Amino acid sequence: MITLYGANASPFVRKVMAVLNIKEIEYKHIPSMPFSGDKELAKVSPLEKVPALVDGDLNIADSKVICRYLESAYPEAPVYPTDVKDRARADWLEEYGGTALAEAAAGIFFNRFMVPNVFKRPVDEEVVDDLINNKLPPLLDYVESQVPADGFIFGDLTVADLALASPFVNARYAQYTIDAAKWPRMSGLFERVTAHSAVAPLLEAEAAAFGG
């Protein structure tokens, strides 16, 4: 039985949970918080990041590494395209979604939601404004050039769609919505990903946890 470690409001944990749903893999979930001094997490995730996954004698961390492993070990219901160049494009979009885009979008969430609600400190509106008005727009411009007007990027839902959309679930908890007038394709992709049958139940469970 697979064990997945990591709080489900992490954009990266959410991505892995969606992949587990798509592949209909049963797993045990331990909602560890990263960087919280959780000794159980430190044992399975040397950098104390989430997600981490244990499958028998295998212990890995990092959502990209985990998704790739799940694809190889549980190949039914693929979550990456099979064409070699499409697969490389999907890997690149996954990387893009998990680095610059996640930093900006999850940064909005961190500064506007976590800081006041969890850390009980005042929101620095200057930081939030900079993320929304300076950091995020050029990233969204690039994403807009990479995603289709309809459907998913490679036909069926893949990790590329999940990686681009997941950070904006967090941003939405902080009242940030992708402007559909400026970025209609990415705004539409976000709606389609979050409505997908592998994703929507995850978001309902999260909203319940957030008292939403």
Added chain:
Amino acid sequence: MITLYGANASPFVRKVMAVLNIKEIEYKHIPSMPFSGDKELAKVSPLEKVPALVDGDLNIADSKVICRYLESAYPEAPVYPTDVKDRARADWLEEYGGTALAEAAAGIFFNRFMVPNVFKRPVDEEVVDDLINNKLPPLLDYVESQVPADGFIFGDLTVADLALASPFVNARYAQYTIDAAKWPRMSGLFERVTAHSAVAPLLEAEAAAFGG
């Protein structure tokens, strides 16, 4: 013909060049500097990071994405293990080498070599000491638990070995050497990787460029 963008003293570009050597793939090399306002680089690498690679109509950035693509498109002379769990472990070690370990080891290089020689500013010895004495030792302790006393991690040289060793080539330019008394396995692995026929010629070319 493949075109590879990125200064060859980058730990990530070096890793990709070693993979291209192992696979005996011919390529054109453009030694772009990251974050330097290089417009040619920005066209192929949206985040202006290196390495970036163009192969026909495919354009990808990030060394992990590139190495994975090269493995799929040019499968001869594999650079990842084939067993599914070993492959996942290799992916994880590649991630570890490219994040926390690269930040610390390349941080020594940046602060002790680039700052005085390229940016012509004084070295902040406090920052360098913190990297060497606080940040790096626990990372090396973990790596030491993951690498063998002889040979490479998965038998033949793979991306996992390259990703763990490459940042320490940079640290060596800043007079940092892995202490063989404390970390004999990683110290030995570093020696074996840098002596490998796919890597040693790269280091000779770098040393010539650095006037070494």
